[in-house]
Amino acid sequence: MVHTARRARRVTGAAAFAVVGTLALAACSGSSEAGTTSSASGSTEAAAELTPVSVQLQWLTQAQFACYYSALDQGYYEDEGLDVTIIPGAVDIVPIDVLTSGGADYAVSWVPKVLGSIEQGAAVTDVAQIFERSGTLQIAFKDSGISSVADFAGKNIGSWGYGNEWELIAGMQKNGVTLADLAGGSTVQQAFDMNAFIAGDIDAAQAMTYNEYAQVLETVNAATGELYTPDDLTVINWNDEGTAMLQDAIWADADRLASDADYQATTTKFIKGTIEGCIYAKDDPQSAADIVTAAGSTLGTSHQLWMTNEVNKLIFPSTSGVGHINEDQWAQTVDLAMNTVNPEGATIITTEPPATAYTNEYVDAALAELTDEGVDVYGADFTPIDVTLNEGGE
Template identity: 80%
Template sequence: MGKGTQMGFIARRGRGATVLTGAALGALTLAGCSSDSAEPAASGSDSGSDTATEAPAELTPVSVQLQWLTQAQFACYYAAADQGFYEEEGLEVEILPGAVDIVPIDVLTSGGADFAISWVPKVLGAIEQGAAVTNVAQIFERSGTMQVAFADSGIESAADLAGKSVGSWGYGNEWELIAGMQASGVTLGDLDGGSTVQQAFDMNAFIAGDIDAAQAMTYNEYAQVLETENPETGELYTADDLVVIDWNDEGTAMLQDAIWADSERLASDEAYAETTTAFIKGTIKGCVFAKDDPQAAADIVTAAGSTLGTSHQLWMANEVNKLIFPSTSGVGHINEDQWEQTVGLALETVNPEGATIITADPPETAYSNEYVDAALAELADEGVDTMGEGFEPIEVTLNPGGE
């Protein structure tokens, strides 16, 4: 199996005995979760058997390229490594952190990693340009993207963005915003006297009043506002001070964090195909662990190198759990209706330059439930709950600055 050229986080031992090798990851300070430059140990967890299984004498080395830096957005993978779930599946997994200048699908297709984590609309464009990759597990079932405004801004829906200063990260993160505005009759390139603003991967411009409605992730930038002092009250901002436009509610949500594999290797390399199922299985067990003990998951990510504050990291773990659980078909299964909505929006949504994400339907190889369904079947046999029907998020209190 190919190893990435970057240094990353590698699990070499069993549950609770992870070894960090290489650089422990760059810092993320008030940074967005989803950019890539050209694209667009808790007891009581039900994430595995009651006792750790004996790992094979020889493990298959596997590398996965993340879409962004080390943070609880990727708690499933770090928890799976830390708790020995990958090793139980015969894998030694190296987790490669992302960065602004790293495009996960490029790393995957160039052989720099065996798997990559990326948002579906970003990868659809890459597939149309020739990238032979397959979505083999849709880890996030819901979108975590929102547009945030202050309650006194007069903004309550996407239609109200007309004439306003609207923040957008770009780099392929803007498509839900564009789709939501387009569906409400607002054209991104002409906001009736308003303007679009290239937003940094933080909420500083929004808090300063330079942006009327800022792009945010439920698990990151939204929390950045809530852990900031309101100068008018001397207290932290609260949800009552804000209005959010949730693209899940607006009907323009697109699929986000998915596991991507090399299509040609899946078709020609039986060992790689088997490894794909094993990697998905271990990852899902990591997701279940993070659901059952978000504090432990947050601590694991921090130990892996993230410099996010303690309360911010826990907030992120908790919010990410909401994007995964409860699952309608089992964690990672790609629901056809959600796939079709994402593809439909990718075909219809027009950016200011008049371009859509894709111009034709993607090939059948763009996604497959073969490997994730095999993993889900094995997990069901092991008694792992991959649906999380009784999932209840915890209450997280954010501290100033997320500390």
């Protein structure tokens, strides 16, 4: 199956108002051609046949979600009979709360965050694990004296909080470093930027491979007048440390899955379209980056392309097919969630999650359909592109 370029099927936000205005002007032009009327009627009928679906993202519009925006733009969701609305996230939005309250049909969120919600009563199911690898890093300047996790003792270690800190804490525990061992006796509250790190207020900062790490590399080193380079940094990757936890997953309403046959079918279709969007972003990262920018992202051009490329690395090559939930990775995430202790002495969860916490039923059905259509769902030959970052990500 060849993924050919398609025009966007759905326009949202300010662009939507522009389109509406254009259509209104066209309607006022007094055109009475039968062909035009018939075409408009046909389009309306076709749109009415699509199943409305909404997905709540974990964060703002950016290439972290290139799979979804590419699937929408390229018509993969429409091919599955779906009319998808993508809802951007924000700091104060908890995707699972939106899902369980009926504000969206699906949600994208990190697994450890949702495991806590499940233990508290949220009836949701991980139906597709889009990111197979963790994108979380802890980075330090090489002159900081930090070359490993063991060197965190006595240092200012940054953390965003909001449930993003668990891999960091697990990594410290594995290396015999307690929160009390850090400068000040705990982590430093880190903003969602790298300003404090660049200023030297944080010795080792949290960074996503696809975002904050790039922010540092887009910054001019005052000592040299040139952009920082990877050679200036020590990078600790939780995948290498054995404390990586599953991140961006597609979550569905568990109760609806148990009782609604239409929702079950829609779930497979939504996953299938999303996987096709991931494959499109893999094959044409520049186009995917442009699609996300057009959807409303304010990130710079080089930063957006960097993000698309780095997200592709978290998905491809896929061990068992994009979205399939690998049992060993799920087990590691649950084990860390039950045994990693936060500053208050609590773990994410205290008991094993229920069997309904994840299922491969729908993603495997989607993968089977795509395989039958000749789509490579593994991307074994995936090769990242080289991205040159510009100052400020422009």
